[in-house]
Amino acid sequence: MKLVTWNVNSLNVRLPRLLDWLAANAPDVVCLQETKLEDAKFPVAALEAAGYASHYVGQKTYNGVAILVRHGLVATDIAAGVDGFVDEQKRLIAATVAGIRVISAYVPNGQSVDSDKYKYKLAWCAAVADHLREAIAAHPALAIAGDFNVAPDDRDVHDPALWAGQVLVSAPERAAFRAFLDVGLADSFRLFDQPPKTYSWWDYRMLAFPKNNGLRIDHVLLSAPLAARCTASRIDRNARKGEKPSDHAPAIVELRDP
DNA sequence: ATGGCAATGTTTCATTGA
Numbered sequence: 001m002k003l004v005t006w007n008v009n010s011l012n013v014r015l016p017r018l019l020d021w022l023a024a025n026a027p028d029v030v031c032l033q034e035t036k037l038e039d040a041k042f043p044v045a046a047l048e049a050a051g052y053a054s055h056y057v058g059q060k061t062y063n064g065v066a067i068l069v070r071h072g073l074v075a076t077d078i079a080a081g082v083d084g085f086v087d088e089q090k091r092l093i094a095a096t097v098a099g100i101r102v103i104s105a106y107v108p109n110g111q112s113v114d115s116d117k118y119k120y121k122l123a124w125c126a127a128v129a130d131h132l133r134e135a136i137a138a139h140p141a142l143a144i145a146g147d148f149n150v151a152p153d154d155r156d157v158h159d160p161a162l163w164a165g166q167v168l169v170s171a172p173e174r175a176a177f178r179a180f181l182d183v184g185l186a187d188s189f190r191l192f193d194q195p196p197k198t199y200s201w202w203d204y205r206m207l208a209f210p211k212n213n214g215l216r217i218d219h220v221l222l223s224a225p226l227a228a229r230c231t232a233s234r235i236d237r238n239a240r241k242g243e244k245p246s247d248h249a250p251a252i253v254e255l256r257d258p
Numbered sequence: 259a260t261g262g263c264a265a266t267g268t269t270t271c272a273t274t275g276a
Contacts, residue, residue, distance in 0.1 A: 010265055036265075061266055109276055149276070168276060201276065204263035241260055
């Protein structure tokens with residue numbers, strides 16, 4: 001199974017690129033973030049024509065997550081939101097596909113470490129860690145894939161000195177990320193040797209992409225049974241090139257059959 | 259082999275993202 005996560009930064013704008021990418025890469029399951037679409041406007045028909053069923057929860061302007069499932073696979077038990085956390089923001093959706101509980105997550109950005117949005121980010125992450133603890137007990141084969149808005153360590157930061165203490169990199173955010181791992185998940189990217197300076201997000205400004213001034217903030221976390229089946233984990237930097245790219249690149253994981 | 263913000267709505271700027 002090929003499992004992907006991609007923050008598309010508006011599915012409305014990115015749909016042509018997404019369709020091209022799906023055709024070129026033939027993933028089985030695709031977790032999307034920042035669709036920025038009300039449910040009534042989700043491009044169900046275009047994705048159906050491309051060979052994918054859509055499961056989604058969205059809102060106008062901000063946030064919005066989805067799970068696309070290739071025709072031939074069946075998705076069951078679709079569930080949106082975080083257990084025990086009342087939230088207007090649409091940031092999490094789950095589905096069971098081929099015996100795997102797949103979660104698409106869009107962790108809050110946090111804006112800056114002294115903002116209310118930062119507090120909300122940490123509270124959201126704490127609630128998700130609790131949610132994951134329950135979910136993994138019910139579904140031992142679990143993958144949570146998404147935009148975590150945390151660079152787990154300095155290898156994931158183009159200029160650690162510049163970013164030290166800033167949002168996306170601060171110690172409490174990294175602790176929140178480790179709390180996800182402590183539930184019994186592995187950062188699939190670090191299961192393998194990786195090219196140095198591999199990132200998943202680059203600012204649109206200041207020539208960040210051509211200079212490779214990026215952060216690795218998009219992750220696929222795997223429970224132990226899935227980590228044991230994982231044969232590859234990489235980031236498709238090419239998807240950040242060209243006309244009207246998302247500022248994020250897709251992360252791709254391959255799982256062999258059990 | 260890339261390109262100097264982008265997307266959205268409240269639209270002719272403000273807000274948010276990361």
